[in-house]
Structure formats: C-alpha cells, structure tokens
Amino acid sequence: MKATVFIKPGKVEVQNLDKPVIEKETDAIIRVVRACVCGSDLWWYRGISEHESGSAVGHEAIGVVETVGSAVDTIKPGDFVVVPFTHGCGNCAACLAGFDGDCLNRDSHSVGYQAEYLRYDNANWGLVKIPGQPSDYSEEMLNSLLTLSDVMATGYHAAATAEVKSGDTVVVMGDGAVGLCGVIAAKLRGATRIIAMSRHEDRQKLALEFGATDIVAERGDEAVAKVLELTDGGVDAVLECVGNEQSVETALQVGRPGAIVGRVGIPQKAEMNTNQLFRRNIGLRGGIAAVTTYDKATLLDAVLNGEINPGKVFTQSFALDDIQAAYAAMDERKAIKSLVVVADK
C-alpha cells in the first residue's frame, strides 16, 4: 500500500509499504479516505525535533473499518469512523476522568495515518463512529469530520482546560489551524467576546468568520497592553495554541486574576517562573487533547448539525502522491492546513 515516509528534514515521500494487519485483539485496520498534515508534523519536517528516517508518518484521518480484532465489539467492518491521534481505552483513571489523550493503557504511538491503511489500537472505545458512509457527505462535511481526529479537538481542549463558559471574554493565542479551532471552541462554549491574536490577513478573516469579535495584531508587551485596554482588567480565559516562549509569556499576562490559561501548543521552553501565576491566581492547564471524549460528547454532533465548520481550515488539497507539496505548502505558510485526499469517498 502507499504510505508517507519521512526521509530527512524537508523531505517526505510516498513509498510502497506492507499493509498493516491486526496485531492485538483490540486493534482495527482502517481504510483511509482523508488524511492531513498537522502543525506538529512541521517540527520534524523542519528539523527542529528529531525523527527517525524511514518512519511512517501522519496522525489524522477518517476512514472505513476493514477488519477488527477479536475483542472489538462496538465497531465493525464497514463502519465510517474518525481516527483520533489518541488511543483511549475508556476504562483507566485518565479516560474515566475525561483525559483520554493521557490514557494509561495506550501502547502505541499514533503514526502512519497519511497512508492507504492504518492500524489503530484500543479501537473499541477510541474510534468515533460517524453515521452512514463517506459517500453520504459533501466534501466540506468530510473536511470538518476529518478535523475531529486532532485539530478541532485540540482547539477544544484549549477552551475546555481554560474553562471557557457562557458569557466569557477570551483571548486565543495563535492563528494556525489549532488557534482557529480554538476560536470555534470558545464560541461553542458560549464565549461572547473572543479576541484573536493574529497578524495574517487570511487567518484574521477566518477567525472572524469562526466567531472572533476582536483582532489584536500586536505581540509581546504591546499585545498585553492592548488586551488590558480592551477588557478593563484582563480576560476570563486564555487559549494558548502556539507554545513558543513569547506566546506563553503573553498568555500568562492577559488574564484577570483567577483566569486560566489552557495550553495545547507544545511548550518550547520547559522552565517557567510560576510565581507570576501565584501572585495573580492565574491557572495553567492543558496538554494532549481528549479527542474521543470531546468528539463523542460534543464535537461530532456540532459538525453534523452544521453548528461548526472547522473544515474551513483546509485551504489547500493534495493527492496522497503529492504529499511533499502538502507539507511544503504548510511549511511555507501558503496553506493554513493541507488536506490529503487518500481515496475516493
């Protein structure tokens, strides 16, 4: 089968690999219909983080179940599913608490989704069943369903851990696909004022379409001053969807006392002066999204009933054979997020 393989920084290619098979009784094999490129893939694509040459890549997909292991009884061959990058078992302390991204029983990394087939463990609870078949949906709806494998759930995690509630004023740091999904999530949870930090016109436009009420293009101290001026003392919640040092520092300063910063940007800098949090009762939460939890509880319904349209983050589309171009478009900021059409719907 065709699968995307990492060669070296700046280079991925489609190779012919063995089709995956059931290895454990909790596995499922999925025939991929749509996949995409994640902002986090750019870390190793750009050579910023280490990655093993020759490894299969990608961790976002929707597709149709082909076979299942003997312990899988909630999902059956032929089911159309969201394939989360997370692998929640549904039964451990983390999953039961609604943090399936940190499932204590997961035993495989999420890799190889930019391919014709993939193997998914903890299929019984982790996969999210979509009604009907891919052919029942428009291209736009398939795009939105695809975002439920990672980016939309990750944006939602920022809002959920920042504890955004009805009537809140929030700041969203980051205008990438995750930040834009954070805007959607903040609105979905009832925020009435959503300040998007963005300095790119195309992304500002999409942020406004998704529900942002204000755009702040400033950065650093100027951004903090602007938000405090706009809000009379700071916002109720902050979604940190970047992870670099400046963004995190800004995030910690724009909340009113007691505000929580929900982080989903992979932190660039580990060491932090946490006394600045204590002095103003600023909370810090976040981490890996609880994809299956959010999809099943909220997001799948919100996509299916048209309340949210996160698929608009895909501004360019590529065939699997053109995977290099899909990465390059994101790397060069020509695409907000690159869709990969793996098979006909």
Add this chain to the structure above:
Amino acid sequence: MKATVFIKPGKVEVQNLDKPVIEKETDAIIRVVRACVCGSDLWWYRGISEHESGSAVGHEAIGVVETVGSAVDTIKPGDFVVVPFTHGCGNCAACLAGFDGDCLNRDSHSVGYQAEYLRYDNANWGLVKIPGQPSDYSEEMLNSLLTLSDVMATGYHAAATAEVKSGDTVVVMGDGAVGLCGVIAAKLRGATRIIAMSRHEDRQKLALEFGATDIVAERGDEAVAKVLELTDGGVDAVLECVGNEQSVETALQVGRPGAIVGRVGIPQKAEMNTNQLFRRNIGLRGGIAAVTTYDKATLLDAVLNGEINPGKVFTQSFALDDIQAAYAAMDERKAIKSLVVVADK
C-alpha cells in the same frame, strides 16, 4: 493602644502605639477581640524573609466595629465582624470573578491586627458581618470564627482552585493549620477520600478528626509511590499547603491525568519545569485566598451551623501581652496555631 511590633528575627513585642483613625471614607476602625499568629508570620520571624523593624504585625482578627468612614453603609458601629487579611472592594474584575484576594482596588497591606485596634480599608464589602455579639458565642465558636479571617479560607482556596468536587479522592500536602483546614474544605466540598500527608502524631489525629481517611507519612518519591499505590493511578485533586520545593514536586506527581494542584503555600522556588504538567495534563492553580467571597458564600454558615470546627487548629492560647510566647510556640512547633486573646468577649 497595645500593638504587636516586629523588632528583629526571633523577637516581637507589645508596644504602646497610637490608636488608628479613619483615613479614607471606605475605612472602618475595629476593636479587636481575638487575633492569632499565621504560619506566614514565621517567614520574617525566622529571618527567612525581610521585614521592616518597628512595623506593626498580624493579619487575622475578629472584632467589633467602632467607627466607619462616610462611604461605608453596609457595616455600622457595633457590628461583630470577621476581619479578613484581604481587602476586596467587591466591584473590580478580580472581586466579581470571585478572586477578592487579588482585588484591583486594594491600597493597603494587611498589617497590625495583633493589636487592640486596627484600620481596615474597603470595609463596605471586605468585612464579613457575624450575627450578634462576641458574648453570644462560646470560646470554641469564637476560635472557629477567627479562622475565617485567613487560615480556613486559605485552606478552602486550595480545595476550590484544585476544583475538589463530590466523590473526589484528594491529597492534602501539609499538616500545618492551613493543610488541616484544607482537609476540612475538601470534606465540605464532598471529597470522599482524603489522603493527608503528615508525619506528626498530633496533626495526624486532628486531620483524621477533620475528615482525612488516610495518612501518608512518607515524603518525596516514597510519598508519590504510596499515593499511586493507594489510588490506582493518582488522585483527582491535590491541595498544596506547604510551598517548599519538595512538597510542590510531590504535589505535581500524585494526581491522575487532568488533576489540578491548588496551591496556597507561598512558593519557595519560582522556576518550575512546566513540561511535566503538560505531559500529563496536570493543572496548576492557586494564590491568595478569596477570603470574603468564601466566607460569605459558604464558610460562615458552615461554622455557625457547626458543620465545620476549624477553631480546633488553635492548640495554645496567649494574652496579647504574651505575644512573644505565642510566636515561639509556633516557631518551635509546640502549637499548631497560637490564639491571641486581645479583649474579653
């Protein structure tokens, strides 16, 4: 009037100072009935933090209002009140969000409560009216009312920011008066399993009386291992009531994914590796307690109806003239917390 003055590390004394007067229209002058010594007073008493020699000290009291400024209309002379160490205005973004310990309109530090009289600003909203007069209450009840000026509210803040909810399993780090009040708060919020970290028999006993279900005497890695063994994956919430590096490190490791650490121990070390939080979705919240908010919403009623008895943290009592002995008893760990009887009830 008699007032406690800091002389130098290890030495406080009662001096004759001018009685305070109304300085601002939002002030009240309070005749103090009971005061006490705080664990945080020991920082400068022990010379660990700087403190100006000759300054009046103490920040916990109950008493009777003597005079009020012209803008004070919710409190009148003769009212019996809890005098919080915080000074919430009730109207700013912090107070409205329930974080009056970080009031944006406070303009004086909380000092000079270990005295016959004190001046309190933001009296209109900040003070907490107690029904009746001091003479209507038993000594035990006065002790519990006194804890509402700081220690009980601070313990409650740890539980509130750790988001302890009904049915939770929690760990309380610290067996000082704040930690013991944290045990009370966790139980009040419905925690069903409360693991108290304590290695002192008298404090273990009080923790159990307050609602702790388990005692862990180990520290550091051994404490983490013990809690994980007791709880199958970690607790739902952690109350950090110490602030030293080892306690904070332990606190960050005993929660299940998604757990929140509510901190009220003044942090000894500012720099922290926050990636350990991100990797397990551990939240970090806390800071200065919202004393007036908690007292008015929950704690005053809970004390008055006998549901909680935090006054038991006072294990020794002193006259104001014996203030040096009151400090020494806490410094030498002979008292869990020292009560100071300033005037007859």
